[in-house]
Each structure stands twice: as C-alpha cells, then as structure tokens.
Amino acid sequence: MIIATYNVNGVNGRLNVLLRWLDAARPDLVCLQELKAPQEKFPEAALRDAGYSAIWRGQKSWNGVAILSRRGQLIERRRALPGDSEDAHSRYIEAEVEGLVIGCLYAPNGNPWPGPKFEYKLAWFQRLQKHAKKLLTAGAPAVLAGDYNVMPTEIDVYKPERWTDDALFRIEVREAYAKLLKQGWTDAIRTLYPGQRVYTFWDYFRNAYQRNAGLRIDHLLLSPELAPKLKRGGVDREVRGWEKTSDHAPAWVELDWPAKPKRKIAAKKRAS
C-alpha cells in the first residue's frame, strides 16, 4: 500500500497538477494540505472520476486538509485535534481505512518569531503530541502524515544558519518534533535515507528548485507496528518542476500492508 502526503497550495488552482500526479503515481491513500477552499468547493467529483473517494475539512481562503482513498472506505474518526474547541483552523482530519488509522495534518507556520503565531504553533504541537501519544497507547497501526512545518535537523535545510530564528527551525519546534519520535513514531523518509539530503519544499522565487535550495518539512510518521512494514518511499520531486505546481512535492511510503497471510508456511509448520 502506498501512502502519500502532498501540500497542494490550493486544491482547485492545482487540480490539473494533482490529477496528473495521482494518475502517474497511483497512491492508495493521500493526505492533502492547504486546500484553500471552503467545504463546498472541494473538487469531490473530479477526484471521484479519478478513482478516489475523499473526506475533507475545508476552510475559506486558508488551511484545509483532506484524505483520499482508492482502496477501502474512509471512516472519519475526527476532524480536529482535541484540546482547543476555540481553534477554528482546519488543520487535522483522521480516518480509519484498511485496518489502520491515518491522521492528516497541516501544522501552523508559526512565523514571525517571536509572537502569537509562534505561540499558537507550540500549543498546536503540544496538542498533537498528546493526541499522538493516545494513538500509540490505543495500539492501532497508525500513520501521521502531513506538512509539519518543521525541518527536524540541520541536514533537512539547504542552509541551516539562515534559518535559526525561523519558526520552522527554531529549537523549540524541532524539540517538539523530536518528542514525537521519542514517543515511538518513526520518520519514514529519514529512516529510508539516513544522512542524505531529501527535500519536500522549494520556494517559488530565487530559483530555489533549480538550485535545490530546499527544505524537508513534509513527513510521514509510522507507529511501531507499521514501521517494520516500511518497504520503500521517496519524494516525487519532478512534480515540483511542472507548470502551475505547488511549492511542495509529494512524499510517499510503501508499506507491506495489509500484511499478507502466510497460510502455506503455517500449514507446513503444522504438518512438520
């Protein structure tokens, strides 16, 4: 099963690029972020025609998250992070599908630092930590995928010294991300490419993509039960070079899931 995350930066303005990528990559489950569309303007029909069912939480102008599936039915579990009923941002949606839990998230940007937006980001991460811990305690196989707006380490930034006081790289935010890993979550892309430069975002200007001046801020975190099922993964970076494209590229993993029953082996064991 292939699970992908893609910050589309406007799901309607980006529809052709999204459909083109879905057709080429054929992911089974997709987490989308930055829909930038109200609930009623989500392109449900076009995605259905492409073979995907969807659940989403839209919002006028900003944010917005969705989960797509071309396999099992998506059963929505929640459409917000718990912990702040006043929080109106559409930044989290969670479903059960194919026997696993998939959470799609769009973390706050948090700039400028310091300030209220940065404080909101830290508080949001605390809520995420609390909820992520609950998922682990519940024991279900789970994936938390999305735009975390964090470069976890120096290797995830083309020029770390320029980003030290940026909300995406401030130590408080990196520590918040590290805390998730300490809970038991596995950063799938980093696990597959240890010590290598892998980026998921390139700015629109200054020829960032051509210069490979990128950031790794889109992540797929796997629960302990799923981590050993990780087969391969990567970033579809060529999508970033397409016309009218997002500033993010899709990141994806392939999991050996649902695990194939080993009937023959079991039968042999019983026979011997």
Next chain:
DNA sequence: ATGCCGTGGAAACCACGA
C-alpha cells in the same frame, strides 16, 4: 535573502505562506 512568487478573496490591494 527583505516574500523577490503564488493563491484566494475581496475590490484593484491585502492576508498569508516558509
């Protein structure tokens, strides 16, 4: 290396993004 580009929405500029 300062939103320089890009999106959406409202009213031809503004908020926001990373």
